[in-house]
Amino acid sequence: MLVALDWGTSNLRAYLMSAEGAVVETRRAARGILHLPAPAGVGGFERAFADIAGDWVRSDSKRSVIAGGMVGSAQGWIEAPYVHTPADVRTLAAHAARVPSGLGPDVLIAPGVLFEPADGPPDVMRGEEIKIAGAIAAEPSLGARAWFVLPGTHSKWAFVRGQRIVSFSTYMTGELYAVLREHSIPGRLMPPAPADERDSALGFDAGLAAARASSPGDLGHQLFAARTLGLTGRLPRNALAEYLSGLLLGNELVSALAASRVTREDGAPLVLLGDAALCRRYARALEVFGAAADAQLDDTAARGLWEVARAAGLV
Amino acid sequence: MLVALDWGTSNLRAYLMSAEGAVVETRRAARGILHLPAPAGVGGFERAFADIAGDWVRSDSKRSVIAGGMVGSAQGWIEAPYVHTPADVRTLAAHAARVPSGLGPDVLIAPGVLFEPADGPPDVMRGEEIKIAGAIAAEPSLGARAWFVLPGTHSKWAFVRGQRIVSFSTYMTGELYAVLREHSIPGRLMPPAPADERDSALGFDAGLAAARASSPGDLGHQLFAARTLGLTGRLPRNALAEYLSGLLLGNELVSALAASRVTREDGAPLVLLGDAALCRRYARALEVFGAAADAQLDDTAARGLWEVARAAGLV
Numbered sequence: 360m361l362v363a364l365d366w367g368t369s370n371l372r373a374y375l376m377s378a379e380g381a382v383v384e385t386r387r388a389a390r391g392i393l394h395l396p397a398p399a400g401v402g403g404f405e406r407a408f409a410d411i412a413g414d415w416v417r418s419d420s421k422r423s424v425i426a427g428g429m430v431g432s433a434q435g436w437i438e439a440p441y442v443h444t445p446a447d448v449r450t451l452a453a454h455a456a457r458v459p460s461g462l463g464p465d466v467l468i469a470p471g472v473l474f475e476p477a478d479g480p481p482d483v484m485r486g487e488e489i490k491i492a493g494a495i496a497a498e499p500s501l502g503a504r505a506w507f508v509l510p511g512t513h514s515k516w517a518f519v520r521g522q523r524i525v526s527f528s529t530y531m532t533g534e535l536y537a538v539l540r541e542h543s544i545p546g547r548l549m550p551p552a553p554a555d556e557r558d559s560a561l562g563f564d565a566g567l568a569a570a571r572a573s574s575p576g577d578l579g580h581q582l583f584a585a586r587t588l589g590l591t592g593r594l595p596r597n598a599l600a601e602y603l604s605g606l607l608l609g610n611e612l613v614s615a616l617a618a619s620r621v622t623r624e625d626g627a628p629l630v631l632l633g634d635a636a637l638c639r640r641y642a643r644a645l646e647v648f649g650a651a652a653d654a655q656l657d658d659t660a661a662r663g664l665w666e667v668a669r670a671a672g673l674v
Numbered sequence: 675m676l677v678a679l680d681w682g683t684s685n686l687r688a689y690l691m692s693a694e695g696a697v698v699e700t701r702r703a704a705r706g707i708l709h710l711p712a713p714a715g716v717g718g719f720e721r722a723f724a725d726i727a728g729d730w731v732r733s734d735s736k737r738s739v740i741a742g743g744m745v746g747s748a749q750g751w752i753e754a755p756y757v758h759t760p761a762d763v764r765t766l767a768a769h770a771a772r773v774p775s776g777l778g779p780d781v782l783i784a785p786g787v788l789f790e791p792a793d794g795p796p797d798v799m800r801g802e803e804i805k806i807a808g809a810i811a812a813e814p815s816l817g818a819r820a821w822f823v824l825p826g827t828h829s830k831w832a833f834v835r836g837q838r839i840v841s842f843s844t845y846m847t848g849e850l851y852a853v854l855r856e857h858s859i860p861g862r863l864m865p866p867a868p869a870d871e872r873d874s875a876l877g878f879d880a881g882l883a884a885a886r887a888s889s890p891g892d893l894g895h896q897l898f899a900a901r902t903l904g905l906t907g908r909l910p911r912n913a914l915a916e917y918l919s920g921l922l923l924g925n926e927l928v929s930a931l932a933a934s935r936v937t938r939e940d941g942a943p944l945v946l947l948g949d950a951a952l953c954r955r956y957a958r959a960l961e962v963f964g965a966a967a968d969a970q971l972d973d974t975a976a977r978g979l980w981e982v983a984r985a986a987g988l989v
Contacts, residue, residue, distance in 0.1 A: 576928030613891030
């Protein structure tokens with residue numbers, strides 16, 4: 360009935376879905392928008408689409424196709440400009456862009472979301488709004504009011520009220536970790552091999568503790584400790600990468616927990632959403648900070664795409 | 675009388691000095707400890723030394739040689755282990771390491787300094803202690819009590835009391851800027867060419883303002899604005915690199931000004947020490963933060979090395 364594409368920067372996931380929204384088949388390819396096959400431009404998108412889902416479309420020409428994520432960015436197949444908060448699946452459907460798939464049906468591409476707070480710089484998401492829509496569909500009680508935390512290269516903390524995303528903040532936690540681990544002077548002390556469980560926990564907990572004691576502006580100083588703790592033997596070198604991870608994740612929690620405190624104390628649950636291993640790391644850190652997550656969900660992108668398709672009248 | 679070597683990671687500076695501590699001649703080479711000539715190991719140091727100062731030593735075999743900076747690190751010519759705070763030129767002289775120069779006189783290599791606060795991770799410096807010693811010799815009133823700010827890849831904020839370095843903090847401001855500009859996703863939006871003066875000031879001031887409004891842990895979120903401000907056209911792309919610079923420098927100021935507040939309000943002057951252009955950037959930011967620097971000094975390494983040599987009985 361529906362072909363749904365979760366199309367990000369690094370990966371492309373394709374779902375064949377029934378009229379009731381059930382996933383019949385799942386495929387995955389390392390064909391994110393920065394890793395497309397030749398030819399360059401629109402042709403690369405058409406080729407990647409045909410490779411992953413061509414047989415699904417050819418075997419039933421009535422199948423609709425929907426996509427979400429970076430595929431709708433300025434570097435995507437066609438740009439689906441950001442919609443403003445508050446945004447729900449109807450907003451996303453109403454502002455979706457349409458592009459010929461090259462195989463018959465058009466592809467409907469969902470836009471990202473732009474949040475412009477009164478007192479700070481704007482923030483953007485592309486793809487996370489789909490996962491949030493899927494989570495709300497899977498657990499309708501969360502649509503009334505909840506904080507969704509989506510860990511990743513650019514972690515998102517999004518507040519939902521009345522089924523709509525009303526505000527969110529991005530933290531560059533995953534990217535900072537990767538960039539500092541690979542390219543910084545403290546990173547040179549970190550062995551490439553992963554540490555054993557004991558050293559990992561030692562480093563991670565020490566990083567969380569340092570972050571928890573943060574005053575404003577401290578991160579640039581705290582990061583240097585990833586070098587000095589190794590130089591002076593206070594932490595085994597094996598533990599330094601986890602120290603860095605705990606420090607960066609802990610800084611995210613210090614900031615985002617403060618920003619979400621009022622609504623959380625007023626009863627809004629905290630929901631971890633995304634890759635299970637990464638969510639477990641966040642769950643552990645949240646416990647250390649005295650703010651345990653209320654729920655953890657994964658694989659909600661297909662359901663979110665189906666909801667947008669339904670709002671657009673495709674299913 | 676004295677050959678003094680300021681030998682860092684990237685550069686080597688050599689000074690020929692009189693018995694009175696005056697600089698007679700200065701030479702500079704891109705022969706920091708990570709950029710030595712062949713052969714590897716001790717031979718590379720001997721060769722770089724002979725290249726830059728061989729004629730000075732051969733023409734007068736009574737000339738003493740002193741060196742400071744990363745040349746005394748574990749990756750240096752010979753390791754001169756860190757001395758603990760409080761540290762002055764006598765401490766540095768007493769714990770200097772001695773290595774044959776390959777040309778007659780030995781080279782006396784000053785150690786770095788280790789600070790172990792009761793309530794946080796240890797911190798280290800190598801080379802900055804020499805510049806501080808030179809600044810105190812040049813302006814003796816600063817030895818009684820002062821904050822020295824040494825901007826750079828790893829900026830240092832050092833507190834001196836009674837001629838001794840008693841505490842200090844490192845901020846990875848310069849390294850964070852370089853790494854994020856070159857390797858991060860927000861960095862991709864920043865054109866390689868420098869901006870004109872107007873866009874530079876616009877970006878730098880916006881970054882400082884964002885930093886000034888920091889709550890604990892905010893940096894990972896603030897950094898994403900270097901992308902969203904460009905994506906949404908709120909800042910010209912030409913201004914984004916300066917926004918990043920202002921944001922990182924501003925975070926350093928927020929943290930370090932708070933940590934130094936009590937002693938500064940009690941009358942300790944704030945002294946900028948180092949490269950003049952970089953110090954001007956810090957001076958401007960400090961003014962925006964309402965904490966103007968009381969003095970600015972440059973080129974104090976030779977004088978500092980001479981003071982350590984004198985304390986060691988070399989001159």
